[in-house]
Amino acid sequence: MRRTRPAVVATALALVLTTACSAPREGTAAAGRPVSGGSLTWAVETEPITFNPHQYAQAKARLLVWNTFEALLTHDTQGGYVPWLSTGHQVSADGRTYTFKLRTDVTFSDGTRFHAEAAKANIDQFSVDGYNPSVRAVQLRNLDRVDVVDPATVVFHLRQPDVLLLDFLSSPQGAQVSPKSLKEAKNLKAGGPDLAGTGPFLLDHYTAGQEVVFTKNPAYNWAPAGAGHTGPAHLDRITYRFLKEPSVRVGALTSGQVQIIEGVPATDEALITANPQLSLSRGLNSGSAYSYYFNTTHAPFDDLRVRQAFREAVDVDAVLTGVYRGSATRAWSVVGPTSPFYDRTLEKTYGGDAAKANRLLDEAGWTARDADGFRTRDGKRLTVRLVQSAPFVRDRRDVLAQAVQAQVKQSAGIDLNVAVVDQGTATQALADGQYEVFDNSRADTDAGAALNLLLHSGGAINRTGFQDPALDELLEQGQAASDQARRKTAYQQVQKLTITDQALILPLYAPADQIAAGTTVGGWGFEPAAGVPASAYDLWLSR
Amino acid sequence: MTRAVARRIASGAVVLWAAATAAYLALLAAPGDIVDSLIGDGADTPQIRAQIITEWNLDRPAVVQYLDYLWRAAQGDLGRSYLLQRPVGEVIGDQLPPTLRLAVAAAVFGVVLALVLAVTTRHRWVRRASSTAELIIVSTPPFLIGIVLLSVFSFRFGLFPVSGDQGWAALVLPAVTLGLPIAGVLAQVLRDGLDRALDEPFAVTARARGLTERAVLMRHALRHSLIPAVTLLGWLTGALLGGAVIIEQVFGRPGLGQVTLQAVGNGDMPVVLAVVVLAAAAFVVVNTVADLAYLLIDPRLRRSTS
Numbered sequence: 001m002r003r004t005r006p007a008v009v010a011t012a013l014a015l016v017l018t019t020a021c022s023a024p025r026e027g028t029a030a031a032g033r034p035v036s037g038g039s040l041t042w043a044v045e046t047e048p049i050t051f052n053p054h055q056y057a058q059a060k061a062r063l064l065v066w067n068t069f070e071a072l073l074t075h076d077t078q079g080g081y082v083p084w085l086s087t088g089h090q091v092s093a094d095g096r097t098y099t100f101k102l103r104t105d106v107t108f109s110d111g112t113r114f115h116a117e118a119a120k121a122n123i124d125q126f127s128v129d130g131y132n133p134s135v136r137a138v139q140l141r142n143l144d145r146v147d148v149v150d151p152a153t154v155v156f157h158l159r160q161p162d163v164l165l166l167d168f169l170s171s172p173q174g175a176q177v178s179p180k181s182l183k184e185a186k187n188l189k190a191g192g193p194d195l196a197g198t199g200p201f202l203l204d205h206y207t208a209g210q211e212v213v214f215t216k217n218p219a220y221n222w223a224p225a226g227a228g229h230t231g232p233a234h235l236d237r238i239t240y241r242f243l244k245e246p247s248v249r250v251g252a253l254t255s256g257q258v259q260i261i262e263g264v265p266a267t268d269e270a271l272i273t274a275n276p277q278l279s280l281s282r283g284l285n286s287g288s289a290y291s292y293y294f295n296t297t298h299a300p301f302d303d304l305r306v307r308q309a310f311r312e313a314v315d316v317d318a319v320l321t322g323v324y325r326g327s328a329t330r331a332w333s334v335v336g337p338t339s340p341f342y343d344r345t346l347e348k349t350y351g352g353d354a355a356k357a358n359r360l361l362d363e364a365g366w367t368a369r370d371a372d373g374f375r376t377r378d379g380k381r382l383t384v385r386l387v388q389s390a391p392f393v394r395d396r397r398d399v400l401a402q403a404v405q406a407q408v409k410q411s412a413g414i415d416l417n418v419a420v421v422d423q424g425t426a427t428q429a430l431a432d433g434q435y436e437v438f439d440n441s442r443a444d445t446d447a448g449a450a451l452n453l454l455l456h457s458g459g460a461i462n463r464t465g466f467q468d469p470a471l472d473e474l475l476e477q478g479q480a481a482s483d484q485a486r487r488k489t490a491y492q493q494v495q496k497l498t499i500t501d502q503a504l505i506l507p508l509y510a511p512a513d514q515i516a517a518g519t520t521v522g523g524w525g526f527e528p529a530a531g532v533p534a535s536a537y538d539l540w541l542s543r
Numbered sequence: 544m545t546r547a548v549a550r551r552i553a554s555g556a557v558v559l560w561a562a563a564t565a566a567y568l569a570l571l572a573a574p575g576d577i578v579d580s581l582i583g584d585g586a587d588t589p590q591i592r593a594q595i596i597t598e599w600n601l602d603r604p605a606v607v608q609y610l611d612y613l614w615r616a617a618q619g620d621l622g623r624s625y626l627l628q629r630p631v632g633e634v635i636g637d638q639l640p641p642t643l644r645l646a647v648a649a650a651v652f653g654v655v656l657a658l659v660l661a662v663t664t665r666h667r668w669v670r671r672a673s674s675t676a677e678l679i680i681v682s683t684p685p686f687l688i689g690i691v692l693l694s695v696f697s698f699r700f701g702l703f704p705v706s707g708d709q710g711w712a713a714l715v716l717p718a719v720t721l722g723l724p725i726a727g728v729l730a731q732v733l734r735d736g737l738d739r740a741l742d743e744p745f746a747v748t749a750r751a752r753g754l755t756e757r758a759v760l761m762r763h764a765l766r767h768s769l770i771p772a773v774t775l776l777g778w779l780t781g782a783l784l785g786g787a788v789i790i791e792q793v794f795g796r797p798g799l800g801q802v803t804l805q806a807v808g809n810g811d812m813p814v815v816l817a818v819v820v821l822a823a824a825a826f827v828v829v830n831t832v833a834d835l836a837y838l839l840i841d842p843r844l845r846r847s848t849s
Contacts, residue, residue, distance in 0.1 A: 043795075049626055049805075130598035133591040134582075189628035208637055209797030210707045241707065243795040247690060251698035252705045391808040424575025424810060427582075460587045 034229065034522060038541040039237035043249045045263035047242040051191030051203060051212075054125065054132055056172035059285065059443035059532055060513075063262070064240060066527075066535035067214050068109075069175035069197035072100060072119065073166060074224050075445065075529035079340035080484075081166055084224040085114060085176055085198065091482050095161030100169075102152050106222050108178035110196035115151040121179040123156075131189070132173070138453070138460065139168040161480035163487070167446035198222070200233040200537045211241045214536065227537060228523055234540035253278065253516055259541065260517035260524060262533050265396075266327040272516045279519065282327070283526030283533070284338045285511045288450040289331030290397070290441035292386070292404075292506040297465035300382060301436055305364040307503040310384070311350055312357035313412035319403045320509055323396055331507035333495050334454070338510070338531055339447040340484065341491035346499055351506075354411035361412060375413040383415040384436035389426035395511065397439065430463065438463035441511050445529045448478050448491060455498060464504045471497055555827040562823035563616065566816050567609055573810070577601055580810030581625055599625065612816070622813035626805065631813045634802060635821065642798035645790065646783040648718035653725030653779075660726065661733035661768070662760065674731065681727035685786050689720040689793040707795060717794045721786045725779060729772055736768025743767070769840050776833040780825055 046060035053069045056062070072086040083089075089100045106114035123146045126136050142162040147155045156165060168174045178196035185194045193203045200223070201214035220232045241258060243249045246265045252258045254271060264272060264280060272280040294301040294310070301307050320328045329337065332347045361367075366375040366382050375382040386401055401418040408414035416437070421429075429435050440461065442450040453459045456475045457467035471494065478490035498504045513532050517524050523538035578595050596602050603611075615622065621631035664673040680688070696702045696716060704713050740746060741764050749759045788800035799818060806814035838845050 050628065055628075130594055133594035137588045137590045187629045207707075207797055208634070209641075209791065209801040210795065241795060243705070244792050245690075245795075248693060248705060248793060248795065251693060255698040255701055255705075257697070257701075257705055422573070422575075423580050423808065424573050427575040427579035431579075 032522065032542050034234055034538075034540045035542055036234050036540070037236050038234075038543065039239070040235055040260065040521065040536075040539060040541050041239045041241055041258040042536075043241050043243045043252050043258040043261040045242075045244060045246070045249065047209070047244075048212075050189060051206065052189055052195060053172040053175035053177065053191075053197075054122075054135070055189055055191070056175075059530070060263075062172060062527070062530060063533040063535055064212065065172040065175065066199060066537070067201040067238075068195075068199040068203050069172070069177065070199050070222075071170050071172075071175045072102070073170040074226070075170060075527070076226050077528045079529060081170060082225050084170075085119075085222070089166075095163070095480060095482050096158045098156040098158070098165055099149075100154050100156070102154060103222060104152050106198050107219060108176075108180070108196045108198055109202050109217055109219075110178050110180055112178045112180050112196070114176060114198055116148040116154040117151070118176060118179050119154045120146045120148050121182060122174075122176055125177075125182050135168075135173050139164070139171075139173060139449075161482070163482050164446060164449055164452075164479055167444070167449055171445060200535075201238065204237075209242065211239050213237065213239045223537065226528065229538060233537050234523065235536060238536045238539065250516070253518070256518070259521050260515065260539075262513060262515050264514040264516050266324040269325075269327055269514075277519055278516055280514060280516045281525070282512050282514050283531045284329060285336060285441075285443050285513060285531040286338060286529055287336055287442040287444040287447060287511075288334050288440070288454060289336050289507045289510050290395070290439070291331065291334055291508055293438040293440065293454070293464045294504055294506070295433070295436045295438065295463060295465055296504065297433060298436075300364075300366070300377075300384065303364050304503060305360040306366070306382075308350075309357040309360035309364070309412060310408060310414060311503055311506050312353045312360065313408040313414055314404055314506065315352040315354075315407060315411075316506075316508060317352070319400065319407060323400050323403050324509070328509040329512065331510045333499055333507055334451070334505050335447045335491065335495060336510050336531075341447050341478075341488050341495075343492045343495040346495060349500065350503075357412040361414075366413075369413060372415075373413055374409070374415045381415055382413065383417055385417045385419065385429075385434065386437040386439060387426050387429040387435050388418065388420045388439060389423045390420050391423050393420060400508070401439070433465075435463075443511070443530070443532070448475075448487065451475060451491065451494060452479060455494065455504075466498075466502065466504050468497075551831060555824075555831075558827050559820055559823050560613075563613070563816055563820050564609075566819040567612070570810070570812050570815060571605055575810070577625065577810055577812060616816075616820070621817045624806070624811055624814050626809045626811040626814070631817045634814060635799070635817050638797055638799045638802050639821075641796060642787050642791070642800065644714060645717055645721065645787060645796065645798060648714055649721035649725065649783060649786070650779065652718050652722035653729060656722065656726035657729030657733055657772075660730040661737060662765065664734075665737075665760070670734070674734070677727035677730050680723050681731075683724075684789075685720055685724060686789050686793060688723060689717070689790060692716050692720055693793070705794065707797070713794075713796075717790045717796060720793075721783065721790050724786070725782055728778075728782075729775065732772050732775060733765075733768050736771050737764050740764035740767035766840055770837065773833050773836045773840065776829050776836075777826060780829045784822055784825070 046058055048058060048061035048064055053065045056065060070085050072084060073081045074084045076082045085103055085106055087101045087103055089098055091098055102116055102119060108114060126132055126140055142158045142160050144157045144159045149155060158165065176198060181195045192206060200217050200220040202217050204213040204215045206212040215237050216233050216235060218232050223230050243252060246263060246268060249261045249263060250268045250271055253261045254275065269280060272278045294307045296302050316330055320330055331337065333343055335342045361375055366377045368376045370376050370381055388398060388401065398420050405416040405418055408416050444450045452475055453461050455471060456462060457472050474490050474494045478487050481487045481490065515524055515533055520542045522540045522542060525534055526532065527534045578592050578601065581595050582591065623629065624631055624634055627634055660673055664670045693705060693716060697705045703716050707713055746759055746764060749763055787798055788804055791798040791800040802814060803818045
C-alpha cells in the first residue's frame with residue numbers, strides 16, 4: 001500500500017491502517033498516472049434492493065448510488081460540507097431557514113435541466129404516501145416546506161432548528177432524481193435505467209442476481225471540489241458483479257477475473273497482503289460503533305452495577321483478536337472513532353476487569369452459584385438474552401457473540417443467551433421486551449442522527465428503554481446547534497452520560513469496509529465522512 | 544384418455560391451491576408480521592407503520608387478503624414484491640430461465656454420470672471404489688464441493704469463469720456441483736436395481752439363451768433398475784430446486800434460489816407464495832412425466848391400465 005500525501009502518512013501513524021478520512025484515493029501511486037478509457041469489473045458483496053436513491057437503505061450499496069446520482073452537498077475530509085449540485089448555502093440566525101444557491105450548468109441524463117423546481121420536486125416526492133415513510137418521519141421530521149425563489153435558489157423552511165437537514169441533503173436519500181423520471185419511471189421505487197440522475201455514469205443494465213453495468217456519462221462536468229479530477233469519469237464502463245461468498249470474491253481477484261473487490265474477511269486478508277500484485281485498504285465507517293445496548297427496563301440490567309459488571313467481565317481486545325485476528329478496530333464509545341464528535345477521553349476508562357465485575361455482582365446480590373457455575377439471586381440464574389436477526393448478521397457478529405458469551409461465563413458467571421433467529425421472531429422479541437441485550441451499528445454519516453434514534457427517549461430504536469430529560473435535552477441541542485463546536489460539546493456530554501455514568505452501552509468495534517485491488521487499478525478509496533468505498537468516478541485502469 | 548387427462552389437470556390444480564394455501568397459512572403463523580419485516584432494522588414509528596399498512600392494504604382481515612390473493616392469482620396477477628417493489632411475475636420471469644438452464648444441465652449431467660457409473664463399475668474393487676466415492680460426494684455439503692471446484696478449475700487453472708449466467712463455460716462448474724450428489728444417489732439406486740434384476744429368473748433364462756453378460760445387463764436388467772430410479776424423479780426436482788439456492792449464491796449466478804432466499808429472509812410474502820406455487824407446479828409436471836415414464840419402461844403397466 002503506498003500513500004501520496006503527507007497528511008495521509010501522518011494519519012497512518014495514529015492508526016494501524018488508513019481510515020476513511022485520511023485516504024479518499026488509495027492506490028493512485030501504485031498504478032501510475034490516471035488513464036482515460038477501459039472497463040473494469042468490481043466484485044461486491046451486496047446486491048442493492050433498489051436503484052432509487054430515495055429508497056436507499058443499505059450502506060453497502062452506497063458506492064453504486066453516487067455513480068448515477070448526486071446531492072446538493074457532499075463531505076470534505078475534515079467532516080465538513082462542500083457544495084456539489086449547489087454553489088453555497090446560508091442558514092438564518094434562528095436556524096430555521098436554509099437558503100441554497102444551485103449550480104446552473106447541470107443536466108440530468110434524460111436531458112432535463114437541473115434547477116430549483118427539480119430540487120423542490122425531489123423533496124415533495126417524499127410527501128407522496130407510501131413513497132418512503134421512514135425518511136418523512138425521521139430525516140424530514142422538522143421540514144415545513146420548500147420554496148423556489150428563482151431557478152438557482154431554493155429555500156428550506158424548518159419548524160424548528162435542525163442541522164441534520166444538511167446531512168440529509170448530502171445523503172443518498174437527498175440525491176437529485178430527474179423530475180421527469182419521478183413522474184414516468186415504470187417501477188419508481190425499484191429504480192433502474194429509466195431513473196435519470198446527474199452523476200458521472202449511466203446505469204446501462206441490471207441483471208438481478210448477477211451484475212449491474214454502468215457506462216460513462218460523457219456530458220459530466222460538475223465534479224465537487226474534493227474529487228480527484230474534473231470532467232467525465234476515467235473509465236468507459238464499470239461492471240459490479242454480486243459475489244456474496246467472501247472466499248469466491250477473493251478467488252476471483254487473485255485469479256484476475258475481477259480487478260477490484262470490497263468486503264475482505266479477516267480470515268482472507270493474508271491472501272491479499274502476501275501477494276505483491278494486490279493491495280488492501282480498510283476504511284472505518286461513520287455512524288455508531290457496533291455495540292451492545294443494555295435493556296434497563298427490567299432486571300438484571302435495571303441495576304447500574306450489573307451493567308458495569310457485564311462490561312468489566314468482557315476483555316474486548318481479546319475477543320476481537322480471537323474473532324477478527326487483529327483486523328478490527330476497538331470502539332470505546334457509541335460514536336464511531338472517525339466522527340468529529342468522538343470523545344477520545346473515554347478510551348481505556350472501563351472494561352476488562354474481571355475482579356471488579358465479580359465485586360459489583362456480589363454487591364448487587366448475585367452471590368450464589370448454580371451447578372453450571374452461573375451466578376444466581378433468589379434461586380434465579382443471571383441470564384441475559386441477546387436476540388440477533390439472521391438476515392442482519394454480518395461481520396461474523398454471531399461468532400463474536402459466542403466469544404463474549406464464553407468470556408462473561410468464565411470471568412463472572414453471567415449467562416449470555418445468544419439466539420440467531422428470523423426477522424419476525426427478532427422483531428417480536430424486541431416488541432415484547434423479551435431481551436436484555438440489543439446489538440446494533442448504524443452507518444449514518446452524521447453520528448448525531450444515529451444517537452437520536454438510539455438514545456433519545458422517543459428514539460425509534462431506543463432499545464435501552466433509558467429515559468432521561470437531561471439526555472434528551474443534550475441530544476436536541478446537538479441537533480439544533482448549527483455551530484460545530486457547540487454540537488461537539490453536547491455530544492461529548494451525551495457520551496459521558498451514557499457510557500461512563502450510566503454504562504448503558506458496551507461498545508465493541510468500529511465497523512469497517514475493506515477494498516482489495518490489483519496494482520493496475522488506480523483511484524480507488526473510501527468516501528470521506530461515510531468511510532464506505534467511494535464511487536467509480538476517480539477509478540482508472542492502467543494499460 | 545381425455546378423462547385421464549382431465550383428472551390429471553384437476554388434481555394438479557388442487558395441488559397448486561393446497562400448496563399456495565399451506566404457504567399462506569405458514570407465513571401467517573410465522574412470528575412477527577409483514578410490517579415488522581418491511582421495517583427491518585430501520586426506524587420504527589407509528590406513522591411509518593400506518594403508511595406501510597395503507598400501502599399494502601394490510602388492514603383487511605387475513606381471510607379477505609387470502610381470498611383476494613387467490614382471485615388475483617387465478618387471473619395471473621401474482622402481486623408486487625414488498626421488498627423489490629416490482630411485479631412478482633416480472634421478478635420470477637427474469638430469474639426462471641437461468642435456474643432452468645442450471646437445473647436441466649445438472650439433471651442431465653447427474654443422470655448420465657449415474658448410468659455410466661452403474662453400468663461400468665460392475666467388477667468387485669472398481670465397484671467398491673465407485674460406491675465409496677459416491678457416498679462421499681452425497682454426504683459432502685454442495686457448498687464445499689462448489690468452493691473446491693472453483694478453487695481448482697477457476698481460481699487455480701482459469702478454465703472456467705466464476706460468476707454469472709454467461710454462456711456455457713460459466714454453466715459447467717455450477718452444473719457439475721449440483722449434478723454430482725444427484726449422480727451419487729442415482730448410481731447407488733441403479734446399481735442396487737441391477738443387482739436385483741440380475742438375480743431374477745429371467746436373467747438366468749436370458750443367459751441360458753446364450754446372451755452375453757453385457758447384453759443381459761443393457762437390454763434386460765437396466766430396464767428393471769430404471770423403475771426405482773424414476774420414482775426418485777420427485778426427489779430429484781426437490782434436490783435441484785433446493786441445491787440451486789446454495790449453488791447460485793456460491794457462483795454468483797442469477798436465479799430463483801437467490802430470489803427465494805432473499806424473499807424468505809425478508810418476509811416478502813408475494814414472492815414466497817409465487818415460488819411455492821411454481822415449485823408445486825414443477826412437482827406436478829415431474830410426477831406426470833414419471834407416471835408416463837413407468838408406462839414406457841414397463842409394458843406390464845400399460846396392459847393393466849388400459
